[in-house]
Amino acid sequence: MSMDIDQANQTAVNRMMEARPILKAVATARDVIPGMKDNLFLHAGPPIEWARMSGPLRGAIIGAMLFEGIAKSEAEATPMVERGEVEFDSCHHHGTVGPMAGVTSASMKVYVVENAEHGNKSFSNLNEGYGKVLRYGAFSDDVLKKLHWMNNVLGTALADALAQSNGIDLRALIAEALHMGDEGHNRNKAGSLIYLKLISPLIAKVVKDNAAESEVLQFIGDNALSVLNPVMAACKAMTDAAHGVEGSTIVTTMARNGTDFGIRVSGLGEKQWFTAPAEIPVGLFFSGFSQDDANPDIGDSAITETAGIGGFAMATAPAIVTFVGGTPKDAVNATLEMYEITFAESKYFTMPVLDFRGTPTGIDLRKVVELGIAPRINTGIAHKNAGVGQVGAGLVRPPLKIFEDALLAFAEKYNI
């Protein structure tokens, strides 16, 4: 059986690496996300009911209900949820990924990414930047005002701009950014500027109003996370392409909802999650905050590590240690450790500082369990209470137990 697993894993990892995610469009969620409905709120991580949701996820859902006009206040929103008037589902069940709370609702504009190699599509919302933002559970008036501007002005500009082009090759963008000190998860400075470079001449063509255009370019350029969401959608398109390969032990999803950490595995079921309580990240905190303020790990952004970048590519992003802690040597060691638990080295994502070695790609369930080494994830840290926002950034690992559970389920399914 071992030989067959290796072969299946090779197939899965090849599909992951050969996927060619192209940013094709920006469109309204209800028009493009499969199964999207007006009262459906998608969230990051494995499925979870309201009662078990953490503060930032609840806050983001309340904010999205206000944004949609379904409720007028938190006081109105919460009982509606408790009466079951809105539905929840995991973003991942709808080809979607979102950073932190990842809440995506029907009226929101989303990026549409198409895998030109295998045809599958993926989606992600627009990035709000730093500070008080919905994805960290904030839902004050200024948060909502910004979301409306993003949907109406920024989103429309991006949609019209992309309609002028054949799309943006996100695999090429990520590869270039990894040569410019990004790791693609917590550091997307270079990638966001490459995105600006590619989109700004298109925006100039379609936005007639000079002041609005200036604001749009300023917003994209000032936000060092502008490209995070398209990059996450690219990683989702890649990992989805690797899912469903019979007999493969490659992990195709790692995601957190702020309460549970969940993974899915290529050779197991489409909605078969293995979950355990999410850990609290360790890292550097913004002034005035400490570890006590931190919510457990949250967000779909671990899709980047699942696809072989982010924490797995830290070696190429030594400047990130000013943000997440540690030394450049630690960053190199993080990447080196990840080769222990991965099946392949990326053909397309290389790291100059390691003599252009490919990033560790395709987490192999068997290796994680055998070596007791859990994947490393770079992540933002949310305040545990709704409405506060980001309090820091750092590193986290998923609980080993979910890999053990998944391997047991794998052994059972395949009678090993």
Added chain:
Amino acid sequence: MSMDIDQANQTAVNRMMEARPILKAVATARDVIPGMKDNLFLHAGPPIEWARMSGPLRGAIIGAMLFEGIAKSEAEATPMVERGEVEFDSCHHHGTVGPMAGVTSASMKVYVVENAEHGNKSFSNLNEGYGKVLRYGAFSDDVLKKLHWMNNVLGTALADALAQSNGIDLRALIAEALHMGDEGHNRNKAGSLIYLKLISPLIAKVVKDNAAESEVLQFIGDNALSVLNPVMAACKAMTDAAHGVEGSTIVTTMARNGTDFGIRVSGLGEKQWFTAPAEIPVGLFFSGFSQDDANPDIGDSAITETAGIGGFAMATAPAIVTFVGGTPKDAVNATLEMYEITFAESKYFTMPVLDFRGTPTGIDLRKVVELGIAPRINTGIAHKNAGVGQVGAGLVRPPLKIFEDALLAFAEKYNI
């Protein structure tokens, strides 16, 4: 005396590091460059007469004469030069620097950089991008057409855009780019994108025509050398601030005109050059070209190494080896070697991969001569014939002799 020299060098290097070059404006050379005249053609490197000029420098001068409308063809231009109807001078004598041939004429738009700390100004022309370009001695119709577009459309857009702002802090820009895999001389990918990020919202405000604006943004974004010229002017403002410190052995200029390599020293005269024949760079050649096609080292761009970046900061730019040859380890070693011949470590330009150590800053004549280690310079390679263009990129060192000559002159002046 040695103690006094150290003190003088500390003063010179402090002035170099504390200089705060701000990109203030784009303006027409004749209106801003001190001593600029209609029949004056500034060139890179130490002063040189027509008879000794190399192919690419001659080509660039002919091109600039055509651009100015002084001559209608090469056949008309050359005899005019030989009759002494035009004048030449070193860019450096006019606060100016230009990459490769560096030819700057009266009608050309130039960047204006002001050192907010010490008040001195510096200038550089606009970057033409890759391919057949004036700075490599090409002067065909398409080269001239592009120059006119740059002057009229791009230059005007940049001038109007900068007039909307308080200027762009180039020291901050360089510092950030060094954390994004640039070394600031041969690799300016990140810096050029940071420049685009800062300038594009301003351009959006002032350019009314959507098609023209789109072209301008595309040109800036597509040219990974867009920011090279402002960066060179920044380094010129820094090194000029360090010039003229009595008793200092710090090198304040390294520049090449395609025939001679020249240096100037802080404690010696303003126009006191030490020169020797320039070497031919060793590196990687574009398809169809070889070492035999290469012109000797040319350009003012070695001002970057003089200011502590470029070849001196290669450690932070491992991806550059795909362009200039060698391995990432060689790049680290290049930087480490430069600490041997420099007086200080930069307070502002740091390299994450070396645990955020400051770049080697302030070449000390004494150390170069004592150790026999010449500075390392990253550089483009020009074809030796006029009109061809760039044929590769690589590494070069100045002849040791000019440092020995300078040290002798220094000893003589100061009676050591």
